[in-house]
Structures are given as C-alpha cells and as structure tokens.
Amino acid sequence: MNFPVYNRGLVYHKVSEQFEWGLTTTTPKQFKAQMQKLKQLGFSFSTIRDHDPGQQEVLVTFDDGYASIKRYAAPALAEVGGVGTVFAITDYVGQKNSWDYFPEHKQVQHMSWRDLRELHDQGWEIGSHGRSHRRMINMDLADIRSELVTSKKQIEDQIGQEVVTFCPPFNAWNSDLLHLIEEAGYWRIAISYPLTGLPSWSGEFVPRLGVYLHDMLPLFLAKIMVNPLAPVAVLQQQLINLAGDGKIVENWLNPTGK
Ligand SMILES: [Zn+2]
Structure with missing residues (x-):
C-alpha cells in the first residue's frame, strides 16, 4: 500500500513513563505503537545521513539526547528494523538537563558518551544540538562559533x-546562523516544519514535525500523510481521506476487527 508522504521528519524529545507538563514526552508504549503502525503501513526508518529519497522512509529524530531514548526508543526502533538520529547537547552529555526550566528534582538525565557511541555503532546518526542549549541567534559571534565548532x-x-x-536549540535560526553553520562544516540543518517557506542556502533543510503526548495514532499518522502547508479546507479533506482510505482510524479504534 502506498500512502502520500508530505513530511518524513518526526521529532521526539523524551520517550518515558515519567509525566511532565511540558508534554514533550511520549510514553514507551505510544512510541512503540507508532513505529509498529508505520512499519505495518510499509514505511522504513532511516537516519538523516543515510536517507534515500526514493524509499518510503521516515526520519525519526530525537532532540537533546535523553537517556530514555537509548532505553526505550532504540529497542522499539530496532524491533521494526529501524534507526534514528539523535541531537546531543555536548556540555550536558552524561548530565541532567539543568539547562531546562524544571526544578532540580524534575531534571532528566542525558545519555552518556558511551550510550551515544553504542547508538552510533548500531547505525544511528549523532548530530549536534550545540554545547549549551541556548538560543544561538542572540549570542555573540565567538560564542556561536564555539557552540557549532566545539560541539562538532x-x-x-x-x-x-x-x-x-x-539542530539549532529552540528552533531559533536565521540567515546569519545558516551561514555560520555552513562555515563550521555542517551541511544539513534539522528544523521544525517551516510555515513561511525557506531562505536559499547551499545546505539541506530537514523539516520535522513534533510528536507529543496527546498525539493519538490518527493524528500521529496525519503528521506524515497530510500536507502541513495546505490551507485548512484542504487539510480537512486530507484528514477525511486518510481516515476513510486506509481504514486507519477504524483499525486503531478496533484493532481486533470485532
Ligand atoms: Zn532541544
């Protein structure tokens, strides 16, 4: 079965049982169900680096490099024969996420270098999310260069x-930053799905849509199969087509067919 694919890039943060108000967590059960469903629909899972545009591939990416990715997401992806891309914050590898706004007792562990090496050995791509997870467009030039070059x-x-x-922290980027990213030796930038088009750049943009705790399976599938740039009326029609066409919603609501 061939489904329309409008967006191949997905971005996750934490895959964990631990509830948080930020909603950037997906539970291990949800994540596994999402990967299994994509596999069932004929998708495979590639890193950004090894992506073949001719294949029906989804690019599963993880910002920040949390330990829960190695623990829950990697085995679930391995089960469907897939790999992913993780963006590490290099000053915080092996540390808790004290860069985030949560109080100390709610802080979450990042992967260690050993974890990242193991993922790399399994075929994962390790990209850079900078050194300190600060908004780079407000920094002075020397600090931006340090974020880009040192982390790499x-x-x-x-x-x-x-x-x-x-992958720029907080998806904060502009043309000046693109130039510096290229100068530092990167030629791809992973960003949130742009709503306003993209500037010209010699490198490659990797647009992604976020997956969140409240994303039930039909909404999750719509992230890939519905054109995120379409006007609302077209979007609605696409959602309706998607729901009817693949019987996806029906299967999801009633997996045993009874
Ligand atoms: Zn981040």
Whole structure:
C-alpha cells in the first residue's frame, strides 16, 4: 500500500513513563505503537545521513539526547528494523538537563558518551544540538562559533565519524546562523516544519514535525500523510481521506476487527 508522504521528519524529545507538563514526552508504549503502525503501513526508518529519497522512509529524530531514548526508543526502533538520529547537547552529555526550566528534582538525565557511541555503532546518526542549549541567534559571534565548532569536534572525537547535521536549540535560526553553520562544516540543518517557506542556502533543510503526548495514532499518522502547508479546507479533506482510505482510524479504534 502506498500512502502520500508530505513530511518524513518526526521529532521526539523524551520517550518515558515519567509525566511532565511540558508534554514533550511520549510514553514507551505510544512510541512503540507508532513505529509498529508505520512499519505495518510499509514505511522504513532511516537516519538523516543515510536517507534515500526514493524509499518510503521516515526520519525519526530525537532532540537533546535523553537517556530514555537509548532505553526505550532504540529497542522499539530496532524491533521494526529501524534507526534514528539523535541531537546531543555536548556540555550536558552524561548530565541532567539543568539547562531546562524544571526544578532540580524534575531534571532528566542525558545519555552518556558511551550510550551515544553504542547508538552510533548500531547505525544511528549523532548530530549536534550545540554545547549549551541556548538560543544561538542572540549570542555573540565567538560564542556561536564555539557552540557549532566545539560541539562538532567533541562528537566526532567520541564516535569517530564526521558530524554534518546541526539542530539549532529552540528552533531559533536565521540567515546569519545558516551561514555560520555552513562555515563550521555542517551541511544539513534539522528544523521544525517551516510555515513561511525557506531562505536559499547551499545546505539541506530537514523539516520535522513534533510528536507529543496527546498525539493519538490518527493524528500521529496525519503528521506524515497530510500536507502541513495546505490551507485548512484542504487539510480537512486530507484528514477525511486518510481516515476513510486506509481504514486507519477504524483499525486503531478496533484493532481486533470485532
Ligand atoms: Zn532541544
């Protein structure tokens, strides 16, 4: 079965049982069901680096590099024969996320270098999310360069492979930053799905849609199969087609067919 694919890039943050108000967590059960459903529909799962545009591939990506990704997401992806891309914050590898706004007792552990190396050995791509998870467009030039160049080198030293994909923290980027990203030796940037079109750049944009705690399976599938840039009327029609066409909603509501 061939479904229309409008968006291949998905972005997750935490895959964990631990509830949080930020809603950037997906439960391990939800994540596994999402991957299994995509596999069932004929999709495979590639890193950004090894993506073949001719294939029906989904690019599952993880910002921030939390330990829960190695623990829950990697095994679930392995079960469907897939790999993903993780964007590490290099100053916080092996540390808690004290860069975030949560109080200390709610802080979450990032993967260690060893974890990241193991994922890389399993075929995952390790990209850079900078050093400190700050909004880079407000920084001075020396700090931006340090975020870009130092983080790249740190990851490369640890995994023994060139790092070519950068993901700007908070999706904060502009033309000046694109220029500096390129200058630092990256040629891809992973961003949120742009609503206003993209500037010209010699590198490659990897647009992604976020997956959140409240995303039930039909909404999750719509992220891939519905054109996120379409006007609302077209979007509605696409959702209706999607629901009817693949019987996706029906299957989801009544998986045993009774
Ligand atoms: Zn982030």
